[in-house]
C-alpha cells in the first residue's frame with residue numbers, strides 16, 4: 001500500500017516528476033558517456049603506448065637509459081635466448097644515434113633509429129603508419145650506378161622542414177663508434193605519420209645493416225622491444241617482466257656484461273611511459289569525481305522536488321499521522337517515492353546512455369578538421385578521432401552512484417516528516 | 428465507568444512574550460455511545476480540546492483518561508497506535524489521500540491495523556454503503572463533492588472500529604443541506620455502531636442534532652446540557 005501510494009504520488013505532478021527524471025536520467029547518461037570516453041581514450045592510449053612503438057616491455061642497459069651511451073649495447077644472442085625461453089614473446093632490436101642531416105641548403109639535427117623491419121612488424125605497428133612512400137630499407141643504386149644508398153623513412157615534420165620528398169637524397173653525418181666521422185648518402189623511401197613527437201621532428205629510420213655501416217657498431221643493440229601474445233600482460237605486466245628479469249640475471253651469470261654499460265634492465269610499458277600510466281590511474285579517479293559532481297548536481301533536482309512534495313503535503317501528512325500512521329511509515333513513503341524516481345531515472349538513463357555511448361563507440365567525435373594529424377599527449381600522438389568505449393559495467397556503476405546520491409539527497413526532505421507535529425500542521 | 432474523563436485540563440500557548448490560555452480547568456466525562464457537540468465561538472478552545480483528547484497535542488496540566496488509559500502518559504509511538512486502534516478523526520476538509528480512491532482511503536487505516544485484505548475490503552465497502560456512496564467507491568476525492576468527501580471520512584473513521592470518533596467542525600465547509608445530511612448520517616451510525624462521537628461546531632442547525640451540548644468560552648466550560656432527541660433511522 002505504501003509503495004502504491006508512493007508510486008501514485010509521483011504522478012500527482014507529472015511535469016515536475018518528469019523533469020526530475022530527466023535531470024537524474026540525464027546525469028546517468030552523462031556519467032556513462034564520460035566513462036565511455038575516458039575508457040575509450042585510455043584504451044587508445046594503452047594501445048598507442050604499446051602497439052605503435054614501445055611494445056609491452058623493453059630491455060636496455062643502465063647507461064643507455066641514463067646517458068644514451070652509444071656503447072651500452074646488449075649482445076645479439078640475447079634475442080634468441082629470450083625467444084627460446086619465453087615462446088610467447090617476440091622481440092625487436094633497435095639501435096640509436098644522434099647525427100646531422102643535410103639536403104640541399106637545409107640541415108638539421110637528427111635522431112637515427114635502426115630497426116630490423118621483419119622483427120619490428122611482429123612487435124609494433126610503427127611501420128603501418130606510413131604517410132607516403134613505402135616502408136623500405138633496402139639499398140638501391142643511384143642513377144649513375146656508382147654508389148649504393150640505403151632507403152630511410154623519416155618523420156612528417158622533418159620532411160616538411162627540410163623540403164624532402166620520396167626519392168630525394170639525404171646526407172647523414174655522425175660520429176661513428178670508432179670515433180671517426182660517419183658520412184653517407186641515403187634515399188627517402190617513406191614518410192611516417194606522426195606517432196611520436198620527437199621522431200616526427202627529427203627521426204630517421206633505417207635498417208640495422210645501414211646503421212652498422214654508418215656507425216661501425218656491430219657488437220649489439222641498444223634496445224629490445226618485447227611483445228607477448230598473452231593479453232593479460234597489458235593489465236598486469238609484472239609477471240612476464242619477472243620472467244625476463246630472471247632470465248637476464250642468468251645470462252649475466254653466464255657471460256658478464258662489461259662494467260661501463262651498466263646492468264641490463266627490463267621495464268614494462270607503465271614504467272616506460274609513466275605519463276600514460278599516471279593518466280590511466282587519474283582517469284579512473286576522474287570518472288568517480290566527475291560522476292559525483294554530475295550526479296550531485298542532478299540530485300539537487302531530486303532534493304528540490306521532494307522538498308516541494310513534502311511541503312505541499314504537510315496537511316495530508318498531518319491527517320495521516322492523526323489517523324494513526326506512524327512517522328516511520330510516512331518516512332518510508334517519501335523515501336519510496338524518491339526511490340521510484342531514482343529507479344525510473346536509472347532505467348531510462350541506462351537505456352539512453354547505452355544508445356549514446358554505442359553511437360560514439362561507432363562514430364566517435366572527429367577532430368580531423370582542426371587537427372588533421374591528431375594531438376599529442378604525454379609523448380604519444382593520438383588519432384584525431386575520439387572514440388568512446390562502452391562497458392556494460394558502467395551502466396550499473398553510474399546507476400548505483402546516482403541512486404545512492406539521490407537517496408541521500410531525499411533524506412533531508414523525508415526527515416521533515418519525522419519531525420512534523422500534527423496539531424500544528426493541521427491548523 | 429465513563430469512556431472519557433478529563434480532569435483539570437489546562438493548555439497554555441506561549442506566543443513570544445504573551446501567554447495564551449487556550450483551556451482552563453476543564454472537567455468533563457463522556458459516556459460510551461454519547462453523541463456530543465462541542466460548541467463555542469471561534470478561538471474558544473474547541474480544536475485544542477479535541478487535539479488533546481486525540482493525543483495530537485499535550486495538555487499543560489490535567490489528565491485525560493480514555494477507556495481507562497491515561498493518554499497523557501503515553502509515548503509518541505504508543506499514542507500513534509492508540510489513535511490507530513481506538514480513535515477516529517474527521518477534520519474540517521481535505522481528510523482524504525488524493526491519490527487513493529474512496530475505497531482505498533477507507534481501507535488505508537485497516538491496512539495499518541494489519542487487517543487482512545478480504546476483511547478490510549468487505550468492511551470498507553460496507554461502511555461506504557452505510558454513508559450512501561456505494562456507487563462512487565472507485566472515485567478519487569477530486570471527483571467527489573465536499574459533502575461526499577466528508578462522508579468518506581466518516582466511513583473511514585468507523586470502518587477502523589474505534590471507541591471514539593472526534594470530529595473538528597466537520598460541516599464547516601458544507602452548505603446547510605449537506606451539513607445536516609452529514610450530521611444525520613453521523614447520528615444514525617453513532618447509534619447503529621454504538622460509537623461515541625464528539626464533534627465541534629458553531630452552526631446552530633448542526634447543534635440541534637446533538638444529544639448533549641458542551642459550551643466552551645475562552646477555554647472554560649460554560650455550559651453542559653443533555654437534550655432529548657428523537658432517534659434518526661430508528
Ligand SMILES: Nc1ncnc2c1ncn2[C@@H]1O[C@H](COP(=O)(O)OP(=O)(O)O)[C@@H](O)[C@H]1O
Nearest residue numbers: 440442447449468469470471472473474475476
Ligand atoms: N499553536 C498555537 N500557538 C498559540 N496560540 C494558539 C495555538 N493554537 C491555538 N492557539 C490559541 O488558543 C486559543 C484556542 O484556539 P482553538 O482551540 O483553535 O479554538 P477554536 O477551535 O475554538 O477556534 C485561541 O486563542 C488560539 O489563538
Ligand SMILES: [Mg+2]
Nearest residue numbers: 473474475595
Ligand atoms: Mg478550531
